[in-house]
Amino acid sequence: MALISKSSEYGLRAALYIAARPDEAHVSVREMSAQMDISFHFLTKILQRMTRAGLLASTRGAKGGLALAQPAAKITLLDIVRSVEGDDLFRECLLGLAGCGEKRPCPLHRHWAKERARIEKLFRKMTLARLARETARDGLRLAD
Amino acid sequence: MALISKSSEYGLRAALYIAARPDEAHVSVREMSAQMDISFHFLTKILQRMTRAGLLASTRGAKGGLALAQPAAKITLLDIVRSVEGDDLFRECLLGLAGCGEKRPCPLHRHWAKERARIEKLFRKMTLARLARETARDGLRLAD
DNA sequence: TTATTTTAAGACCCGGGAGTCTGAAAATGG
DNA sequence: CCATTTTCAGACTCCCGGGTCTTAAAATAA
Ligand code: FES
Ligand code: FES
Numbered sequence: 262m263a264l265i266s267k268s269s270e271y272g273l274r275a276a277l278y279i280a281a282r283p284d285e286a287h288v289s290v291r292e293m294s295a296q297m298d299i300s301f302h303f304l305t306k307i308l309q310r311m312t313r314a315g316l317l318a319s320t321r322g323a324k325g326g327l328a329l330a331q332p333a334a335k336i337t338l339l340d341i342v343r344s345v346e347g348d349d350l351f352r353e354c355l356l357g358l359a360g361c362g363e364k365r366p367c368p369l370h371r372h373w374a375k376e377r378a379r380i381e382k383l384f385r386k387m388t389l390a391r392l393a394r395e396t397a398r399d400g401l402r403l404a405d
Numbered sequence: 406m407a408l409i410s411k412s413s414e415y416g417l418r419a420a421l422y423i424a425a426r427p428d429e430a431h432v433s434v435r436e437m438s439a440q441m442d443i444s445f446h447f448l449t450k451i452l453q454r455m456t457r458a459g460l461l462a463s464t465r466g467a468k469g470g471l472a473l474a475q476p477a478a479k480i481t482l483l484d485i486v487r488s489v490e491g492d493d494l495f496r497e498c499l500l501g502l503a504g505c506g507e508k509r510p511c512p513l514h515r516h517w518a519k520e521r522a523r524i525e526k527l528f529r530k531m532t533l534a535r536l537a538r539e540t541a542r543d544g545l546r547l548a549d
Numbered sequence: 550t551t552a553t554t555t556t557a558a559g560a561c562c563c564g565g566g567a568g569t570c571t572g573a574a575a576a577t578g579g
Numbered sequence: 580c581c582a583t584t585t586t587c588a589g590a591c592t593c594c595c596g597g598g599t600c601t602t603a604a605a606a607t608a609a
Contacts (some may be wrong), residue, residue: 263501272498274500276566283539290584301569306587309588321584322577323576323578325584325586355408359549364566366543366545368421368539368547376523376527383520401512402511411597453558462607463556464606466553466555466605467608469606469607499560
């Protein structure tokens with residue numbers, strides 16, 4: 262079971278792809294879908310959501326494409342994932358019970374809430390800028 | 406997006422339900438499905454998998470039902486979840502890339518692997534006995 | 550034996566995420 | 580103007596996890 266959806270995975274990979282670009286030029290969906298082996302049309306839909314959320318800036322027509330709408334240091338993983346799959350990530354009960362919280366905790370709440378908070382913090386603190394830097398420094402991969 | 410599947414959630418809740426029973430009597434699927442508001446037939450399928458995995462012992466016929474096949478102190482959350490949804494939990498890349506590992510890490514591997522290991526450890530160390538004890542002591546809930 | 554209660558097993562269905570396809574609209578270059 | 584390249588928008592199909600249903604088999608009680 263994956264922590265995030267396929268859509269979020271693709272959105273993160275695309276954001277990293279754009280941020281890792283040295284120049285500021287726009288990147289086309291066509292190029293990203295080819296380089297990372299992701300369905301062009303499906304990736305398009307995901308990036309549209311991120312554009313509407315104000316994370317990306319799009320330009321149509323020849324020489325068009327997508328670029329970051331904010332400095333890479335301002336965009337966090339949480340921003341991206343939330344823009345793609347909604348806000349209630351990191352708020353759900355591990356056992357799927359309704360109303361996760363201190364008021365009516367399930368047997369695993371105390372233990373799970375602690376780990377969940379750590380992951381949420383990781384996503385909230387990690388910026389595209391930092392990841393792009395690490396990616397370039399260590400030559401990390403964005404595809405299989 | 407949930408960390409574990411609905412099937413695992415139900416399997417965990419049922420295991421806790423059985424472990425929380427003071428007496429050693431067998432518990433019927435019918436009772437558990439009613440008490441926790443889970444589909445009877447669906448819960449049956451999940452508990453069958455746990456039975457085949459050697460976690461539960463089943464007895465058919467009148468007065469039959471399910472019981473733990475091992476002492477509650479020997480059964481971990483990891484045992485249960487693995488029996489329900491396979492072994493490659495806690496081994497997958499956060500970005501969904503094939504072959505997660507130190508050899509060909511993705512940009513998030515270093516950060517994600519650390520958190521993933523903590524959760525895996527939590528599941529590996531936590532026993533039904535301990536959870537049942539805490540559940541009884543604090544009157545925690547197993548249903549909405 | 551017969552009826553009842555329970556798990557075991559597997560076929561079946563359904564809804565939603567994942568992915569495809571078609572046709573626009575916008576921008577550029579000639 | 581026209582042709583090309585790109586994003587935008589939405590309808591459409593496919594697949595599988597989640598859930599239902601039916602039948603068999605095992606055990607108990609009368
Ligand atoms: S109530 Fe279950 S994790 Fe919070
Ligand atoms: S390779 Fe991506 S998390 Fe390990």
